[in-house]
Each structure stands twice: as C-alpha cells, then as structure tokens.
Amino acid sequence: MTNLDREVQEQILTQIQTTFPQDHVLAEENDVRHDIKDGNVWVLDPIDGTTNFIVQRDNFAVMLAYYESGIGKIGVILDVMNDNLYWGDGSSTYKNDVQIRLTAKPLRQSLIGVNTYMYRTNAGGLLDLSHESLGVRAIGSAGIEYVNILEGKIWGYFSNLSPWDYAAGAVLIAPFGYITQQIDGRPLIFEGRQMIMSVPSNQLDKIKAYLK
Amino acid sequence: MTNLDREVQEQILTQIQTTFPQDHVLAEENDVRHDIKDGNVWVLDPIDGTTNFIVQRDNFAVMLAYYESGIGKIGVILDVMNDNLYWGDGSSTYKNDVQIRLTAKPLRQSLIGVNTYMYRTNAGGLLDLSHESLGVRAIGSAGIEYVNILEGKIWGYFSNLSPWDYAAGAVLIAPFGYITQQIDGRPLIFEGRQMIMSVPSNQLDKIKAYLK
Structure with missing residues (x-):
C-alpha cells in the first residue's frame, strides 16, 4: 500500500460517485466493501502489483470492473507502462481500439502464470498441474497476468486473490471461453481471498x- | 531448439568467422564448443528463451559475448521484441546509445529473478535466500533476466545455466559491481551447466x- 494507491482510488471513486451516485463500490483501499450481488457494484484496484510499482516501475496495472447483481458487465485493465487499455463488456474485448481475437492452445503447448507460493507448495495441486504445461511464469501482478492471457502469452492464471484482483480480468477473458472460479471448482465469492x-x-x- | 535457432546462429557465426578468421566460437547449437581460456572466443546464444519465443513471441533475446583468454571483453544482449540493444566492454554498458547507470539496492528492498525448479526445491539455498527479498519473479529467459538487472527491476538472478546463457550478461553487469559465479562460490567454468x-x-x- 502506498499513498498513491489511495490517491488513485479516491480520484476514480469520485468520478464514479459523481456520475453514478446510486452505485456501490468494492475497492482495495480504505475498506470500501459492498456485496457484489447487491445492485450495481464497481470493483476497483487502483494499483495492482504494488511491489512491482515500487521496485520496478513496471508490470503494474489499474483495474476497474462493473457488476450488476453479481454479473460482470464491464472490465477494464490499464497496463500503465505500456500505455495499453484492455476493455470489454463480457462479449467482446478490445486492446485500445482493436478487437482481440484469442483461441487457447492445449495446456501441453502452453505456459501458465502462477503465484509462486502456491506453485512451490503444490497448493490446490498447482505444482502437479504445472508439470502438464511447458512451464510457469511469475510476474507479480494479477492485472498483467490477465493482460498476458489476452496477449496469448500464458494459457491460464492461478493465484490467491481478492475480488479486485480478478473482477476485471474475469470479464475481459470471458469472450474467449475462459472461466474464472476457485481452484476446487467452487464459484467466485467476491469477498476475502481465495485460490x-x-x-x-x-x-x-x-x-x-490434478487440482484439489 | 528450432530451425530458426540454427539459422540465426549460422548467420552470426558466418559474420564472425569472415571478419575474425583466427577466433574461436562457443555456441548453443550444433555442438560448437571451445575452451573459454584458449585464445579469442565468441560465445553465442542465437535465441535465448526458446520456449518464450515459440509460445509468447516475446521475452527472448539474442546474446553474444567475446572473451580473450577467459576474460570478458564484450557483451551484447538484444531484447528482440522491445528492439533494445544492451552492449558494453565490462567497464561501461549502454542501452542503445545511452550509458546505463545502476546502483543495486539492498536485497530486502528488491525482487530476484529465479529458476523455478531451483526456487521450489531450495537448490543452492535459493528458497531460503528468497525469503530475505520482496519476492521472486520468473521470466523464462536468461537474457531478459540480465536486461531486468540492467533496468533495475531485479536485484540478482539465480539459475542453472550453460555458458552462452551467462557470458554476455556477466560482462554487461560487471561495471555496476556485479559478480557472476556459481552459487556455492566457485568461479564460472564455461562448460556444461552450473547453478x-x-x-x-x-x-x-x-x-x-543462505546459500550452499
């Protein structure tokens, strides 16, 4: 957490609350929480990949999603340093002004994005699964991992995440037949952290x- | 290994052998091997990060180094997709036409680049060491890991490598007080694979x- 996280959050939330005063917000900073199933909910991660932001000045993202009664309607990820905006409505996804086309290859011909702790401890069976792929990559930002799925660089992403880490990404990859759920098969619950x-x-x- | 690996190697080696017919070569493809301590030796990895090259079309590099009697005199890494050339003579290093300035932070404020197998099995004590850092990242290309050191994105790099994986990088990071050696403290031997x-x-x- 940095002051900038909070400043970015406040700037974006001010815009949302001014334009859509009836809507609700679920956001990383300042304990802004709302039940995803209750009405119109904006889900915000002002700076995803905070360690990368501080140390690398690269590989971080701003993520925003909009859900109605628990259904994802808008997803937005800004890959800040590459100045690329990924956005979509769940039925199509764009990179800046170009519509994305994506067909996932078989896992055996692919790389996967992982949380390194889960990988090394085989949490959820992730280490076992990784052996069925060409290898694992670890970037340190959920937002950039979703960008890498959209760019065809990784086949899938496995991590221990909060709602604002996956809300936008789940909407953006949905048009390509991707599902986002808990590793054990249960649906997303949009509170706390889950694998x-x-x-x-x-x-x-x-x-x-392979999963458990 | 791809046909392109071999084609790139042949193109570069033809240039070297035409211009410096007395010099020797140590290269990844086609078993081109020469003792690093014997005379003038060019060390080439035509495509480093072959899996990334095939799957991602990103995060791969061309690496070339020149050693005289075992002493690194020239290092070159081309980050192909970003079209950035890192080059130097062991006393200064340039990114394209700009000289690089770099001062390493303490490990506790830094990220490290790792080989994921060594990380998860604590080979060389790498897992223990990683706990003293802010975390690990895994890119899948030694060349891009050395680029990330030069860009200040990672503090250090730990992997199981062949000579062409580290020959250029070792020269490029030397001006900033970096040392490249085996994890257990022994010097590089420029043959086979070492941690x-x-x-x-x-x-x-x-x-x-932490290391062993």
Whole structure:
C-alpha cells in the first residue's frame, strides 16, 4: 500500500460517485466493501502489483470492473507502462481500439502464470498441474497476468486473490471461453481471498484430475 | 531448439568467422564448443528463451559475448521484441546509445529473478535466500533476466545455466559491481551447466549464510 494507491482510488471513486451516485463500490483501499450481488457494484484496484510499482516501475496495472447483481458487465485493465487499455463488456474485448481475437492452445503447448507460493507448495495441486504445461511464469501482478492471457502469452492464471484482483480480468477473458472460479471448482465469492484460476472452460475436464 | 535457432546462429557465426578468421566460437547449437581460456572466443546464444519465443513471441533475446583468454571483453544482449540493444566492454554498458547507470539496492528492498525448479526445491539455498527479498519473479529467459538487472527491476538472478546463457550478461553487469559465479562460490567454468548467480558483489557476505 502506498499513498498513491489511495490517491488513485479516491480520484476514480469520485468520478464514479459523481456520475453514478446510486452505485456501490468494492475497492482495495480504505475498506470500501459492498456485496457484489447487491445492485450495481464497481470493483476497483487502483494499483495492482504494488511491489512491482515500487521496485520496478513496471508490470503494474489499474483495474476497474462493473457488476450488476453479481454479473460482470464491464472490465477494464490499464497496463500503465505500456500505455495499453484492455476493455470489454463480457462479449467482446478490445486492446485500445482493436478487437482481440484469442483461441487457447492445449495446456501441453502452453505456459501458465502462477503465484509462486502456491506453485512451490503444490497448493490446490498447482505444482502437479504445472508439470502438464511447458512451464510457469511469475510476474507479480494479477492485472498483467490477465493482460498476458489476452496477449496469448500464458494459457491460464492461478493465484490467491481478492475480488479486485480478478473482477476485471474475469470479464475481459470471458469472450474467449475462459472461466474464472476457485481452484476446487467452487464459484467466485467476491469477498476475502481465495485460490482462484482463470482457464479455458473447454479444457477444465482435462485439468480437474490434478487440482484439489 | 528450432530451425530458426540454427539459422540465426549460422548467420552470426558466418559474420564472425569472415571478419575474425583466427577466433574461436562457443555456441548453443550444433555442438560448437571451445575452451573459454584458449585464445579469442565468441560465445553465442542465437535465441535465448526458446520456449518464450515459440509460445509468447516475446521475452527472448539474442546474446553474444567475446572473451580473450577467459576474460570478458564484450557483451551484447538484444531484447528482440522491445528492439533494445544492451552492449558494453565490462567497464561501461549502454542501452542503445545511452550509458546505463545502476546502483543495486539492498536485497530486502528488491525482487530476484529465479529458476523455478531451483526456487521450489531450495537448490543452492535459493528458497531460503528468497525469503530475505520482496519476492521472486520468473521470466523464462536468461537474457531478459540480465536486461531486468540492467533496468533495475531485479536485484540478482539465480539459475542453472550453460555458458552462452551467462557470458554476455556477466560482462554487461560487471561495471555496476556485479559478480557472476556459481552459487556455492566457485568461479564460472564455461562448460556444461552450473547453478550460477549474478549479484552485487558488495552484498555477497550478507547472502552467503543462505546459500550452499
């Protein structure tokens, strides 16, 4: 957490609350919490990848999503240092002004993005699953991991995340047949932290044997 | 290994052998091997990060180094997709036409680049050491890891490498007080694979307690 996290959050929330005064907010900083299933909810991570932001000045993102009664309607990820905006409504996704096309390859021909703690302790069976891929990569920002899925650089993403870490990404990858759920198969709950995964839904059956 | 690896190697080696017919070569493809201590030796990795090259079309590098009787005289890394050339003579290093300035922070305020297998199995004590840092990152290309050291994004790099993976990087980071050696403290031998590290030499004493 930095002062800048809070400043960015306040700036964005002021805009939302001015334009949509009836809407609710679920955001990382300052304990701004609201039940995702209750009405119109904006989900904000003002700076995702804070350690990267501080140390690297790269590989961090601003993430914003909009949900209605728990259904994702808008997702936005800004890859700040590359100045690329990924945005979509759950049925199509754009990188700046170009619509993204994406077809996931089989896991065996792919790399996966992982939380390094889960990987090394085999939490959720992630280490076992990783052996079915070409290898793992670790970037340190959920937002940039979702960007890497959209860019076709990783096949899926496995981490221990809060709602603002996955709310926007889940909407952006949905048009390409991706599902975001808990590693054990339960749905997202949009509170606290869970071990979650974002993977091509038509390959779920193949990976279930490794996950727990 | 791809056909392109070999094609790139042949193109570069043809240039070297035409211009410096007396010199020797140590290169990844086609078993081109020469003792680093014997005369003038060019060390080439035509495509470093081959899996990234195939899967991601990003995060791969071309690496070339020149050694005289085992002493590094020239290092070159081309970050292909960002079109940045890092080059130097061991006393100064440039990114394209700008000289690089770099002062390593303490490990506790830094991220480290790791080989994920060594990290998860604590090979060389790497997992223990990682707990003294802000975290680990895994990119899948030695060349891009050395770029990330030069860009100040990671403090050091720990992996299981062949000579062409570290020959250029070792020269490029030397001007900033970095040393490249085996994790257990032995010098580089420029043959086979070793567990090596590239770290700020003035912090070696602090990390020795964790390494083995």
